[in-house]
Amino acid sequence: MRILLINPNTSSGVTARLHAAAANVAAPGTEIVPVTASKGVPYISTRAEEIVGGHAVLEILSEESTQADGAIIAAFGDPGLGGARELFDIPVVGLAEAGMATATMLGRNFSIVTFATSLGSWYQECVDWHKFSSRCVSIRALDKPFKSIDDVSEEKEDLLAELANTAVSEDGADVVVLAGAPLALLASRIRDRVPVPLVDCAEAAIKQMELLVTLKFRKAAAGNFRRPVAKSSLGLSASLSARLAHQDVS
Template sequence: MRLLVVNPNTSASVTGLIAAEARRAASPGTEIDAVTAAFGMAYIETRLESVIGGYAAVCAAAEHYERHDGVIVAAFGDPGLGGMRELFDVPVTGMTEAALASACLLGQRFSIVAISRRIKAWYRECVQGYGLETRLASIRSLEQPLANIATVQDDHAERLVALCEQTVVEDGADVVIIAGAPLAGLARSVRGRIPVPVVDGVSSAVRHLESLVALDPGAAQTGSFARPPAKPNQGLPPRLAAMLAAGRP
């Protein structure tokens, strides 16, 4: 099995964190290829940035999807996920969707720990979009500006652990989701320090996608996730334009 992991952000160092955790989580024999968006934001905090990241992710996936059995959107909030499901025949999942699914299998109420205050409103809307707002205990975040997106785990490790503990003690969380690509792998390293299950979006996405590929459910030929109809367009990257014009890949 070969999986493509797409970072919708432009931070190659964060792609390295994502790829390392994806490979740790993958089953023996699963190959992981990770790619970074060619344009856009260093990291995503807002609705507008998620729109930019979604387009960047679709473009990157279109360039690299061949010879892969599934695709992962490796940014919390899953920018571009729905569009990729329309575009590709292979299964596609995202960090948020997979983390929420894992959390719901581990407890009744979950909390999310994030990297910035600004990101919280968008994350809440993402949870609502998946129909799980009644199971959300809280969203807590770092408050101070980030000096370096690639070193958030090292720079703020103790504060992140404290936030996880607060969601359990003060908010009643049964499960904690540590959110965001820059925090990939942190759940693995702090698991023994948090008194409830801790979920990582990258590892969840890898394991859920492996299951989807193994199930071999087929692709949508009709319905809301069928390929968009061919129509005139301009300014699109050549590979994406060709896929939209040619029918299913």
């Protein structure tokens, strides 16, 4: 199977990190195709930036989806996920969705640990959108600046491990979800320092996607994620405009 790994951030270093984490656990025969947004911000941390990233996701999918069996939106807030499920026929999962869904299979509740306080409110809205509010006992974030988005995982490794332990001891977390694309690969390095399961969202996403592709579900023709009616547009990429107009549908 051929899986798109779409980074809606513009950091190619983060894309490489996500790709490495997913490749570590991918099944033989799974081809992971990493794609980095060509427009936007190095890392998404606000609602406005989420909209920019969601647009990038839809443009990438409109160009690449016909050559793929599935796609992963590889940013923790899952920008563009709802729209992607409406417009495209292949299964699409979000990094946050896959990580949290996996966490609920490992314990009654989970905590989210991330690297910047600016991400907290957006992540909470993502938790709410996915209906995981009753299972998420806390969102804990570091409050110190970092030098590079590409290397924040290594730079803040010890502090993130401490924060994960705080989520366990003070919040009662059964599982800790390491949130944010730049934290891919961290779980394997600090696993022995935290007494509960740690979820690497890139690893979870590729395994969830392999499952969905294998099960061969049909595209929804009714409900919340059915394809919208055809509509013309102005100023969009040719491929996305065609997708909205159903010009690519037989």
